[in-house]
Amino acid sequence: MIKQYVCHPFFIKSFLAFNLLIAFTNLKAQNVNIPINTEAFTMLLQTDENNLLRTVYFGESLVNESEYSSVSDMFNFTDSNIGISNATYTTSGTWNLSESAIQLVHADGNKSLELKYVSHSSKLLETNINLTSIVLKDPVYPVQVTLFYKVFVKENVIEQWTEIEHTEKSNIKLQKYSSANLYFTDGDYHLTTYHNQWAKEMQHNESKLTRGIKTVDSKLGSRTMLLQSPNFILSFGNQASENEGMVILGQLAWSGNFKLEFEVDSYDNLRFIAGINPHASEYSLPPNTSFKTPSLIYAISNNGTGEASRNIHNWARNYQVLDGKGERLTLLNNWEATYFDFDEDKISALFKDAKELGVDLFLLDDGWFGNKYPRNGDNAGLGDWQENVEKLPHGIGYLVKEAKKEDVKFGIWIEPEMINPKSELYENHLDWVIRQPERPEVYFRNQLVLDLSNPEVQDFVFGIVDKLFTENPELAFIKWDNNSVIFNAHSTYLEDKKLPQSHLYVEYVKGLYKVLKRIRTKYPKVPMMLCSGGGGRADYELLKYFTEFWPSDDTDPLERVFMQWNYSYFYPSIITDNHVTNWGNQSIKYKVDVASMGKLGFDIVASELSEKDLLFCKNAITNYHSFKDIVWHGELYRLSNPYTNEFAALMYVKEDKNKAVVFNYLVNNRVSFHTNIEPVRMAGLDANKKYRVKEINLYPGQESSLNTDKIYSGDFLMKVGINPNVNKTRPSVLFELTEAKD
Numbered sequence: 236m237i238k239q240y241v242c243h244p245f246f247i248k249s250f251l252a253f254n255l256l257i258a259f260t261n262l263k264a265q266n267v268n269i270p271i272n273t274e275a276f277t278m279l280l281q282t283d284e285n286n287l288l289r290t291v292y293f294g295e296s297l298v299n300e301s302e303y304s305s306v307s308d309m310f311n312f313t314d315s316n317i318g319i320s321n322a323t324y325t326t327s328g329t330w331n332l333s334e335s336a337i338q339l340v341h342a343d344g345n346k347s348l349e350l351k352y353v354s355h356s357s358k359l360l361e362t363n364i365n366l367t368s369i370v371l372k373d374p375v376y377p378v379q380v381t382l383f384y385k386v387f388v389k390e391n392v393i394e395q396w397t398e399i400e401h402t403e404k405s406n407i408k409l410q411k412y413s414s415a416n417l418y419f420t421d422g423d424y425h426l427t428t429y430h431n432q433w434a435k436e437m438q439h440n441e442s443k444l445t446r447g448i449k450t451v452d453s454k455l456g457s458r459t460m461l462l463q464s465p466n467f468i469l470s471f472g473n474q475a476s477e478n479e480g481m482v483i484l485g486q487l488a489w490s491g492n493f494k495l496e497f498e499v500d501s502y503d504n505l506r507f508i509a510g511i512n513p514h515a516s517e518y519s520l521p522p523n524t525s526f527k528t529p530s531l532i533y534a535i536s537n538n539g540t541g542e543a544s545r546n547i548h549n550w551a552r553n554y555q556v557l558d559g560k561g562e563r564l565t566l567l568n569n570w571e572a573t574y575f576d577f578d579e580d581k582i583s584a585l586f587k588d589a590k591e592l593g594v595d596l597f598l599l600d601d602g603w604f605g606n607k608y609p610r611n612g613d614n615a616g617l618g619d620w621q622e623n624v625e626k627l628p629h630g631i632g633y634l635v636k637e638a639k640k641e642d643v644k645f646g647i648w649i650e651p652e653m654i655n656p657k658s659e660l661y662e663n664h665l666d667w668v669i670r671q672p673e674r675p676e677v678y679f680r681n682q683l684v685l686d687l688s689n690p691e692v693q694d695f696v697f698g699i700v701d702k703l704f705t706e707n708p709e710l711a712f713i714k715w716d717n718n719s720v721i722f723n724a725h726s727t728y729l730e731d732k733k734l735p736q737s738h739l740y741v742e743y744v745k746g747l748y749k750v751l752k753r754i755r756t757k758y759p760k761v762p763m764m765l766c767s768g769g770g771g772r773a774d775y776e777l778l779k780y781f782t783e784f785w786p787s788d789d790t791d792p793l794e795r796v797f798m799q800w801n802y803s804y805f806y807p808s809i810i811t812d813n814h815v816t817n818w819g820n821q822s823i824k825y826k827v828d829v830a831s832m833g834k835l836g837f838d839i840v841a842s843e844l845s846e847k848d849l850l851f852c853k854n855a856i857t858n859y860h861s862f863k864d865i866v867w868h869g870e871l872y873r874l875s876n877p878y879t880n881e882f883a884a885l886m887y888v889k890e891d892k893n894k895a896v897v898f899n900y901l902v903n904n905r906v907s908f909h910t911n912i913e914p915v916r917m918a919g920l921d922a923n924k925k926y927r928v929k930e931i932n933l934y935p936g937q938e939s940s941l942n943t944d945k946i947y948s949g950d951f952l953m954k955v956g957i958n959p960n961v962n963k964t965r966p967s968v969l970f971e972l973t974e975a976k977d
């Protein structure tokens with residue numbers, strides 16, 4: 236079904252007929268209404284008497300189309316005030332004096348831009364997905380901007396991006412080229428964003444927006460999330476709450492420098508502009524080519540962050556993440572067990588541990604490559620992706636086979652975007668390295684970044700993965716790391732091609748996507764984990780090619796309760812990898828329980844565990860295999876917030892509501908002897924169903940203090956709740972609710 240709306244035939248007839256265009260726009264235009272409708276919300280775009288496109292409404296669905304035209308009559312904002320600009324894509328150099336969404340220099344050096352509405356069309360791409368595109372053109376210069384709104388109706392999720400093209404005589408220079416420009420008139424806005432450090436990722440930052448611009452951005456080039464994350468929660472009226480109020484929650488899906496700008500104007504309206512960070516990134520666009528921005532993706536809810544999260548989780552699993560509805564492999568990793576100090580025998584012995592534990596896969600981490608400069612520490616070898624003959628004389632193939640003998644799959648760590656100066660690659664291909672030729676090199680973890688704007692480097696990176704899979708067709712998993720930021724941003728390739736250096740940040744990311752597209756064309760299914768020195772490199776554009784991500788090297792389970800809580804606003808647990816390690820001094824039970832809220836893995840020497848700890852782990856993994864489907868594919872309900880309570884509680888509910896699993900943790904060690912006084916209210920159950928409660932993951936010898944003989948109604952569980960009796964002797968309590976059919 237394709238609906239096509241046009242303002243006037245002149246507009247579509249000729250992109251170059253500017254005289255006619257000007258003549259036409261001088262006529263009094265009729266308002267054109269363009270509703271962007273999800274199941275519960277309407278964003279109403281409307282042309283004004285000058286054919287400028289305005290955002291006139293963002294809120295609950297407007298039921299009567301006939302009333303669209305009356306919306307703007309109700310607002311008495313005057314455009315003479317520079318703070319007022321509800322332009323749907325704000326230009327610069329003409330009438331607008333506030334922060335713009337687009338800024339450019341025409342081929343003749345002129346810097347003015349005005350965008351007038353030309354046409355729009357909407358089509359149903361598939362059940363539940365609508366795409367609306369709106370064409371805007373400058374009446375003076377042949378520049379066209381198309382705004383795209385992809386609506387996932389049921390999930391109330393919108394994906395928004397922009398395409399810019401032109402037919403000027405030579406290149407135009409794009410100085411700012413945002414993905415989206417939203418506008419709200421609610422008056423009171425609260426923003427939550429997230430800052431990061433190594434081992435301290437996803438630290439939230441909440442504030443009420445006041446007049447002026449709040450900017451959240453990163454200029455780190457690669458590993459951009461080491462500073463800030465491109466995720467945000469906007470709430471209206473009050474601070475975001477779990478079950479009440481209007482919230483918009485989402486991210487800019489871009490793996491490079493980004494910028495989110497939240498500007499409250501003098502009438503307390505909010506303009507939200509999001510896109511690639513214009514910092515040092517002027518983009519020279521040739522005629523008859525198009526620049527496509529990354530997507531801003533957001534879920535909208537009138538029932539708080541809980542519903543918005545469930546919506547974005549469903550969207551991610553159904554439409555975005557690679558194999559989002561599929562299975563994942565539990566694993567044993569050797570990073571913390573061995574660091575760089577291993578050989579074939581040591582690794583082969585760990586396969587037995589993996590089998591003993593009952594996990595699906597063994598993951599060989601960093602340190603397996605490099606010969607002239609062996610990778611025995613983080614200061615050498617990156618770039619030389621040949622097995623180190625001393626550590627692995629029989630190569631990866633041997634390890635894959637040995638693992639198979641234990642009935643365990645085999646996976647491997649790579650960091651293909653990076654290079655150590657101590658490497659053969661550096662000796663042979665200095666021209667592939669991002670560095671200022673005339674200046675001293677600056678290192679991050681002793682490494683530099685390869686220039687992915689260069690197609691030869693793209694081939695090289697593709698080749699690393701291709702060789703691994705070609706030589707080891709049974710290789711079952713890849714951990715793709717990315718530790719360094721970009722210092723000394725300069726590309727020899729761009730210089731040789733006489734292309735502007737200011738393209739580097741953008742072309743790096745595009746180059747990365749090209750490589751990943753090639754990998755996925757040839758190897759569509761193999762699971763791959765995104766890692767970035769921990770780091771939560773988890774933007775939804777990259778997640779098209781990856782099945783999961785590594786949230787942080789900090790695996791202290793208490794820290795992880797908080798971190799995973801924050802990640803859970805944006806990402807479904809199926810893509811969050813959690814490992815049990817030696818970090819933190821909590822019990823093994825606490826560690827395994829926390830790691831089970833996602834994809835479970837281990838990074839320990841299992842043979843060094845006490846008998847009881849090992850028995851616990853084995854039983855817990857068996858339990859995990861029985862409930863993982865609910866954690867991976869069920870609905871998440873956050874019940875007790877660790878930031879405001881002494882206990883954290885979260886639950887996952889199966890779609891048909893006949894089973895749920897509930898996680899409870901003590902997060903405050905000052906509580907020396909108290910048990911939680913009040914019950915934890917469940918959510919997402921069927922009020923009319925009856926449920927049996929069973930505590931699981933009990934440590935050997937531990938008795939449950941929950942009454943498992945009684946059966947409770949969903950109504951009772953959601954209104955009164957269950958007391959998990961969390962206290963210092965029971966700091967972590969896991970129980971299942973199973974429908975009792977009698």
Ligand code: GLA
Nearest residue numbers: 570600601766767768769788
């Ligand atoms: C990064 C990762 C770790 C590990 C090391 C290996 O720090 O986050 O998990 O893979 O690299 O060098």
